[in-house]
Amino acid sequence: MIVKVDGLVKRYGRLVALDYLNFEVKEGEIFGLLGPNGSGKTTAINCILSLLKYDKGTIEIFGKKMGPDKYDIKRDIGIIMQNVAVFDELTVYENIYYFCSLYINDKEKIKEYTEEAISFVSLEEYKKFYPKKLSGGLLRRLNIACGIVHKPKLIILDEPTVAVDPQSRNKILEGIKLLNEQGATVIYTSHYMEEVEQICDKIAIIDKGKVVAQGTKDELKAMISIGEKITIETYQITEEQIMIIRELPNVISVIYDNNQLEIKSGRGKNNLLQVLHYMENNKIAFGKVFTQLPTLNDVFLEITGKELRD
Numbered sequence: 001m002i003v004k005v006d007g008l009v010k011r012y013g014r015l016v017a018l019d020y021l022n023f024e025v026k027e028g029e030i031f032g033l034l035g036p037n038g039s040g041k042t043t044a045i046n047c048i049l050s051l052l053k054y055d056k057g058t059i060e061i062f063g064k065k066m067g068p069d070k071y072d073i074k075r076d077i078g079i080i081m082q083n084v085a086v087f088d089e090l091t092v093y094e095n096i097y098y099f100c101s102l103y104i105n106d107k108e109k110i111k112e113y114t115e116e117a118i119s120f121v122s123l124e125e126y127k128k129f130y131p132k133k134l135s136g137g138l139l140r141r142l143n144i145a146c147g148i149v150h151k152p153k154l155i156i157l158d159e160p161t162v163a164v165d166p167q168s169r170n171k172i173l174e175g176i177k178l179l180n181e182q183g184a185t186v187i188y189t190s191h192y193m194e195e196v197e198q199i200c201d202k203i204a205i206i207d208k209g210k211v212v213a214q215g216t217k218d219e220l221k222a223m224i225s226i227g228e229k230i231t232i233e234t235y236q237i238t239e240e241q242i243m244i245i246r247e248l249p250n251v252i253s254v255i256y257d258n259n260q261l262e263i264k265s266g267r268g269k270n271n272l273l274q275v276l277h278y279m280e281n282n283k284i285a286f287g288k289v290f291t292q293l294p295t296l297n298d299v300f301l302e303i304t305g306k307e308l309r310d
């Protein structure tokens, strides 16, 4: 086990930010901590890293108890914080070099690692730039390079793609996959379910400081009752006809809003055909039709009763 969080409780005054949080991260995984803003992701990361005191619980990293003075553990961790932390007085190259030199002694090796980290985040053209001259996406990439330059075994990234352009976002996600393929274990926090679905092997969904569900994305989706969502564009359906569709076999719910008829069906069965037959037989004209498999948002919605999105 690379990380083991057991019964973690953290209060800020009267606010309970972490409420007996539990999860385990195995070697070689990309582990996703998925939760809405304010669910406790950053607090959890800060406790795991011993940057923040907590009220209860235990944290083990690499099989050893973690603590503020466990430098041997810290050396093997790369941290990419939610708030970019680089030196404005240093160039891109100098920043990465500096962070590397905190961990590595050999000068040649520092240079080599610095170059590798620069090409890893594709900042070759910006080596001599100062952070203030970089766009948000490039600055994030610099922040990541500083966090991974010493080749840590465990890499923790806290919402690394917030306010990042799509090109940088893809670079970041591809980079995380690559680091993982090269052997690093990764903890990735986000409130974007698409990203977590895209790159994470294991996912813990957190809400109000508690893990409400965890597993692979397929395991999570199998936990919920809906199988598929059908959306049909129609302008002339009556309340009565909607009631009849609601009564069709294997239909879980029907919502009609904004000329969109959204039908959720039970797991394993597709009832698109019977719905379309019903509409044809009753001369209900319809436009675009599409179906969607459940998303992690559906899982979150079913478990907590609210949307993952802000």
Ligand SMILES: Nc1ncnc2c1ncn2[C@@H]1O[C@H](COP(=O)(O)OP(=O)(O)O)[C@@H](O)[C@H]1O
Pocket (backbone or CB within 6 Å): 012, 015, 017, 035, 036, 037, 038, 039, 040, 041, 042, 043, 044
């Ligand atoms: N330093 C702090 N003092 C008081 N409350 C805090 C502090 N940091 C975070 N919180 C609160 O703790 C909860 C969890 O916050 P946080 O860990 O930042 O969540 P997330 O990273 O998932 O957005 C939120 O309700 C937040 O307002």
Ligand SMILES: [Mg+2]
Pocket (backbone or CB within 6 Å): 041, 042, 043, 082, 158, 159
């Ligand atoms: Mg946060």
